[in-house]
Amino acid sequence: MIEQASRLPLFPLTAEINEKDHLVIGGCDMVALAVEFGTPLYVYDEVTLREKCTEFKREFGGRYPTTVNYSCKAFINKAVLKLFAEEGLGLDVVSGGEIGYAQAFGFPMERIDFPGNNKSADELTIALESGIGRIVVDNLDELELLQKIARQLNRRQKILLRLSPGVNPGSHRYETTGNRDSKFGMLMEVAVKAIENTLSIPEVELTGLHFHIGSQVTDTVPYIKAIGIILDFAIEMKEKYGFELRELSVGGGYAHRYILDEKVPSVSDYADAITRTLTEKCQESGLESPQLIIEPGRSMVAGAGVALYTTGTIKDIPGIRRYVSIDGGMADNVLPAFYQVSFEAVLAAKMNYLGTEKVTICGKYCESSDILIRDIVLPEITIGDIIAIPGCGAYNLTESTNYNMSFRPAVVMVKDGDARLIRRRETLDDLTRCDLV
Numbered sequence: 001m002i003e004q005a006s007r008l009p010l011f012p013l014t015a016e017i018n019e020k021d022h023l024v025i026g027g028c029d030m031v032a033l034a035v036e037f038g039t040p041l042y043v044y045d046e047v048t049l050r051e052k053c054t055e056f057k058r059e060f061g062g063r064y065p066t067t068v069n070y071s072c073k074a075f076i077n078k079a080v081l082k083l084f085a086e087e088g089l090g091l092d093v094v095s096g097g098e099i100g101y102a103q104a105f106g107f108p109m110e111r112i113d114f115p116g117n118n119k120s121a122d123e124l125t126i127a128l129e130s131g132i133g134r135i136v137v138d139n140l141d142e143l144e145l146l147q148k149i150a151r152q153l154n155r156r157q158k159i160l161l162r163l164s165p166g167v168n169p170g171s172h173r174y175e176t177t178g179n180r181d182s183k184f185g186m187l188m189e190v191a192v193k194a195i196e197n198t199l200s201i202p203e204v205e206l207t208g209l210h211f212h213i214g215s216q217v218t219d220t221v222p223y224i225k226a227i228g229i230i231l232d233f234a235i236e237m238k239e240k241y242g243f244e245l246r247e248l249s250v251g252g253g254y255a256h257r258y259i260l261d262e263k264v265p266s267v268s269d270y271a272d273a274i275t276r277t278l279t280e281k282c283q284e285s286g287l288e289s290p291q292l293i294i295e296p297g298r299s300m301v302a303g304a305g306v307a308l309y310t311t312g313t314i315k316d317i318p319g320i321r322r323y324v325s326i327d328g329g330m331a332d333n334v335l336p337a338f339y340q341v342s343f344e345a346v347l348a349a350k351m352n353y354l355g356t357e358k359v360t361i362c363g364k365y366c367e368s369s370d371i372l373i374r375d376i377v378l379p380e381i382t383i384g385d386i387i388a389i390p391g392c393g394a395y396n397l398t399e400s401t402n403y404n405m406s407f408r409p410a411v412v413m414v415k416d417g418d419a420r421l422i423r424r425r426e427t428l429d430d431l432t433r434c435d436l437v
């Protein structure tokens, strides 16, 4: 038997249960919000978002000089960019589209870094013209292209070199990026060449090194290993070429706890492991301590977001499974199908009920893989119940699609009992306007 309230810790910090037995976030009744805005609905809690910013700044910055760049591919929205700018964060962008979006809303461009394994000439031009902080150069081809563009634009651009330290972060295969067999970053032997080249290119100013080992990395050891490898490399490059490591980005990948059974390090655990390794290693080797850059994406926003759905048809297959269909699914949340993320859920109007039946929550889209949660114990479900899924703040919406000509959901930000629409639900017009007849 599972009381639904036991899942409350997976929800945003302001989550509570009101006298009607309803789930409340940011002072707003989730059942009432579902009625007011319709479902599927994505709800972000402002207090949780701000607290995450504070936590990263405090835990890392309190131990070591750190720049916190939010990796905005996890969730990008005008209201959220504004909030992060207010909190003093920088951004990590991965495309010309994200650069243009941040620029359109007046984000301070000098606080933005731009990694990516295949930046086009257009994207590099947009980046340089926008006055972007740093380009994270991924490979030698890009270095050559960047030099050409910087020369044309008569600019000197700050860069970091992205290295592939060859450590395995142990997360899902599709979430790993820093192992040897990866499309991202330079192998160490290639990086030597890049350093050699960079030092003779007047159009770029090499300020340091970058790595990003993967996403949902549930252990601190891969960071410790990678920092060791990269610092050894920096020491060697200093001796050989006089290279000064002024900045070191250790990327993102900090894990979010999606389900109660999952154990993940706290921000403090990551901060402790990373800054301790960095400090000790620099002391040992006599290397001057570089400014640390971190790029959290998922861990910054996943926990602040909740998805609300309405239940529809229920299919019983005796002795096998009970399928409960909802009015969303893989179009707004592809994570379970894409890299097997497990979610939990509650019935938002029955928070103090005991879970009595095992069900599978499936979406409404035409793929058998459109299953959000397999075998979860919930109270008895009827058609029209509101299902709330925590941990939906990262990647759900940015990886969402219009599959089956579905409309991307509305998004609201809640705080102190107010719900502010920060993105309206798409309409048929949004889907037809790009087609030319």
Ligand SMILES: *Cc1c(COP(=O)(O)O)cnc(C)c1O
Binding pocket: 071, 073, 074, 092, 094, 115, 212, 214, 215, 216, 251, 252, 253, 254, 295, 296, 297, 298, 299
């Ligand atoms: C995606 C990405 C991040 C963020 O990763 P999370 O797992 O969401 O924290 C950080 N840095 C780079 C280079 C990335 O590509």
